[in-house]
Structure formats: C-alpha cells, structure tokens
Amino acid sequence: MTKQSKHKIINWGIIGLGNIANKFAKDLITIKDAQLYAVASRSQEKADDFASTYNAIKAYNNYEALVKDSNIDAVYIATPHALHKENTLLCLEHGIAVLCEKPFAMNAEEVSIMISKAKEKKVLLMEALWTYFLPHYQYVLQELNNKTYGNILKIEADFGFYREFDDTTRLFKKSLGGGSLLDIGIYPIFVALSTLGIPKDIETDATFFENGADSSCSMIFKYDHEITANLKSTLLEKTPTEAIFYCEKGTIKINSGFFMPTTVTIISNDKEKTIDFNYKTIGYNYEALHFNDLLRKGKTESDIMTFNFSKQLIKLLDDVRTHIKLEY
Incomplete structure (x- = not known):
C-alpha cells in the first residue's frame, strides 16, 4: 500500500539533482506540512551541496540508499528521460510513492511497465507534468x-x-x-x-x-x-x-x-x-500539493494526471516519432 506519512509532515526525497530538481526543491520549501528530507546523486559532493542549499536532512551518493531510508514518504524523480523507468521501479519496489518528471518514460512500453508495477504494489505513481496543475x-x-x-x-x-x-x-x-x-x-x-x-x-x-x-x-x-x-x-x-x-x-x-x-x-x-x-x-508547488493530498488520502492514482492520460500522451509521442523516423 502507499505509505501515508507517519508524521504530519510529508518527507520528500529527490533523485537526480539537475536544474529542474532545483526548481522543484525551491517550491517544495513553500509548502506547509512537507519537507525535503533526502536527496540522492551519483556524486556525494553534489548531493551535499544540494542538501545544504535546500536544508535536506540526508544526502546520499546513490539512489539505492535513499529508497532504503524508511523515513521517505515520496520521491520526485528528476533524472534524464532514459532513466525514468529504472528509477521509478526502484522506488515502487520499496513501497515509496513516485512523482516522476515528464516524459514519464521513453516509450509506451516503459510507461505500461511502470503503471503495472504501481498497481501491483498499490503505491501512488504520477507523471509530473506541472502545467496541468497551474x-x-x-x-x-x-x-x-x-x-x-x-x-x-x-x-x-x-x-x-x-x-x-x-x-x-x-x-x-x-x-x-x-x-x-x-x-x-x-x-x-x-x-x-x-x-x-x-x-x-x-x-x-x-x-x-x-x-x-x-x-x-x-x-x-x-x-x-x-x-x-x-x-x-x-x-x-x-x-x-x-x-x-x-x-x-x-x-x-x-x-x-x-x-x-x-x-x-x-x-x-x-x-x-x-x-x-x-x-x-x-509553479512546481501546485503539482506537489496535489500529490501530497493524494498521498494523505491513500490514493494510488491522480484524478487529474490519470494513468490513462499518461498512456495517451506517450502513445502520441511514439506516433510522432514513428512519423519522423526517430529512434532512440
């Protein structure tokens, strides 16, 4: 089941600490009853710097260590597109709710695997297409x-x-x-x-x-x-x-x-x-607020950014790629 926060405050983790993660972290600070608890990068120095900037309690130099932290309620995945499926599945396997940056994954097949795993584990999963919530x-x-x-x-x-x-x-x-x-x-x-x-x-x-x-x-x-x-x-x-x-x-x-x-x-x-x-x-606080609300209510799917919508979106991207003969 989706882990409802043990505390009043929802503890967030961030995997992948690039430009968009900085923006998300800045807005997360503005949300009441939520905090940036832990961050993870392949570089300890980068993780330490990011944690220091946004007052995160823990800084890890690998993603596996973050998902094993029992204090984490939700993870925001901000790694490159090609890693979204792998990183999402890692979190879901550990029963951690996932807000994964768009595009959800590289293709419809990967998205289907992610959604199936979320349903199997009964864990909240949502694509982070922030525009929808503005x-x-x-x-x-x-x-x-x-x-x-x-x-x-x-x-x-x-x-x-x-x-x-x-x-x-x-x-x-x-x-x-x-x-x-x-x-x-x-x-x-x-x-x-x-x-x-x-x-x-x-x-x-x-x-x-x-x-x-x-x-x-x-x-x-x-x-x-x-x-x-x-x-x-x-x-x-x-x-x-x-x-x-x-x-x-x-x-x-x-x-x-x-x-x-x-x-x-x-x-x-x-x-x-x-x-x-x-x-x-x-503007990233709006999707985070929606996600927090879903988590508190024990929901496993957004009623705005639904699984069906994410599947349709990635299918359209796949169709366009087929038309222009673009393969990754």
Missing part, C-alpha cells in the same frame, strides 16, 4: 469545457528556444532522449490532448542534428469537423511559446511561456482582457 491552465480548461466562447475551431501551440548544439549535454544526447520532441514538444502535444483528445490523423515534419536527435518538429493533429492543432517544438530558435485556442465566439491565448506561470488573454466581441494569476512561486 491555475491559469486549469482556468483555460474550465472555460473550454464550459464552452464559454463556443467550440474550439483550431489550436496553435509552440515551444522553442535556441541552444548551441553540444552532444555531451542531456538536452542533445540522443541516448538520453535528447532533442526537441521529448523535452519540449511534449508540451504542445499535451495542450492538444488535454483539450481536443486523441487526433484521428497526424502530419509531421522534422529536422535533425548531426547525431540524429531531432532539432525541430512540426505537427498537425487533425480531428473531426476539420478542427486542427498546429504544434511545434524547436531548439533552433526562440518562438513565442504561446498556446492559442480559436473558438467560435472568441480567442483564448495563454501568453508567452504557456507551460509555466503566465497570463491569459481573452479576445471576444472586439474586446480584449488579460488575466493575471498573481503567481508567487516558480
């Missing part, structure tokens, strides 16, 4: 579900930034799932899936780095009634990084940085208004 995104979903501005006619969503190619870094390393699709293309795809569902057809076009990792990917998801989602990810240029929903009676635009805390602009009846959600954090 107030501005939940607001947009509500407006779309309520058909406040009528049905969706078209979606446009992009995510792009420029980085100089470096095959030694995780972002570009193909063996670790590097490239634009798994790292940032997942966000535009998530937008389409969470609002329009599974497309009936997909068109794609991609460019590649010299090592075979994708440098950009353009996708058109086609739905019934000629509704389309035009999606793009790229590591070659900075793009607006907006999500725009063109509806029958107005347009909803999630402004630049749509995947993170930002504002929403509504254009309807020749009027325009922008809603500020007054974010005070980086």
Whole structure:
C-alpha cells in the first residue's frame, strides 16, 4: 500500500539533482506540512551541496540508499528521460510513492511497465507534468469545457528556444532522449490532448542534428469537423511559446511561456482582457500539493494526471516519432 506519512509532515526525497530538481526543491520549501528530507546523486559532493542549499536532512551518493531510508514518504524523480523507468521501479519496489518528471518514460512500453508495477504494489505513481496543475491552465480548461466562447475551431501551440548544439549535454544526447520532441514538444502535444483528445490523423515534419536527435518538429493533429492543432517544438530558435485556442465566439491565448506561470488573454466581441494569476512561486508547488493530498488520502492514482492520460500522451509521442523516423 502507499505509505501515508507517519508524521504530519510529508518527507520528500529527490533523485537526480539537475536544474529542474532545483526548481522543484525551491517550491517544495513553500509548502506547509512537507519537507525535503533526502536527496540522492551519483556524486556525494553534489548531493551535499544540494542538501545544504535546500536544508535536506540526508544526502546520499546513490539512489539505492535513499529508497532504503524508511523515513521517505515520496520521491520526485528528476533524472534524464532514459532513466525514468529504472528509477521509478526502484522506488515502487520499496513501497515509496513516485512523482516522476515528464516524459514519464521513453516509450509506451516503459510507461505500461511502470503503471503495472504501481498497481501491483498499490503505491501512488504520477507523471509530473506541472502545467496541468497551474491555475491559469486549469482556468483555460474550465472555460473550454464550459464552452464559454463556443467550440474550439483550431489550436496553435509552440515551444522553442535556441541552444548551441553540444552532444555531451542531456538536452542533445540522443541516448538520453535528447532533442526537441521529448523535452519540449511534449508540451504542445499535451495542450492538444488535454483539450481536443486523441487526433484521428497526424502530419509531421522534422529536422535533425548531426547525431540524429531531432532539432525541430512540426505537427498537425487533425480531428473531426476539420478542427486542427498546429504544434511545434524547436531548439533552433526562440518562438513565442504561446498556446492559442480559436473558438467560435472568441480567442483564448495563454501568453508567452504557456507551460509555466503566465497570463491569459481573452479576445471576444472586439474586446480584449488579460488575466493575471498573481503567481508567487516558480509553479512546481501546485503539482506537489496535489500529490501530497493524494498521498494523505491513500490514493494510488491522480484524478487529474490519470494513468490513462499518461498512456495517451506517450502513445502520441511514439506516433510522432514513428512519423519522423526517430529512434532512440
């Protein structure tokens, strides 16, 4: 069974101490009744530095030692994509609840194995796609579900930034799932899936780095009634990084940085208004709060980021990879 915290405070562990782990740790500090209890890296020095920065009680130089710590209630996995399955299974085998960074794993087969193990062990498991839990995104979903501005006619969503190619870094390393699709293309795809569902057809076009990792990917998801989602990810240029929903009676635009805390602009009846959600954090606290709530209630699956949704998301990523002939 999922371990409900023995104490009032939920003790978190973090495996993998890169950039995103730092952001998660900063926001975890802002949550009442939760604390960063332990961190693990393959480097003791890195683990010690991270623990010192965020006041973690324990710092381990291997992941196995962390999962054997009986004080841990939940683990946030922030390792490279290719290690997500292995790290998740390690935690689940020890009965520890897992919040695993997106993409959940490298492909649908790996995700299926992870979910099966969580069900077998009756332990909470959730994909950490933080956008789903952000107030501005939940607001947009509500407006779309309520058909406040009528049905969706078209979606446009992009995510792009420029980085100089470096095959030694995780972002570009193909063996670790590097490239634009798994790292940032997942966000535009998530937008389409969470609002329009599974497309009936997909068109794609991609460019590649010299090592075979994708440098950009353009996708058109086609739905019934000629509704389309035009999606793009790229590591070659900075793009607006907006999500725009063109509806029958107005347009909803999630402004630049749509995947993170930002504002929403509504254009309807020749009027325009922008809603500020007054974010005070980086934004990772929202998924952590949801996860803590699930853990306290003894739940083994999120009612927002469901297993079925995670399976559909990774299946779409697999389908796009098949279209562009990208293999890891």
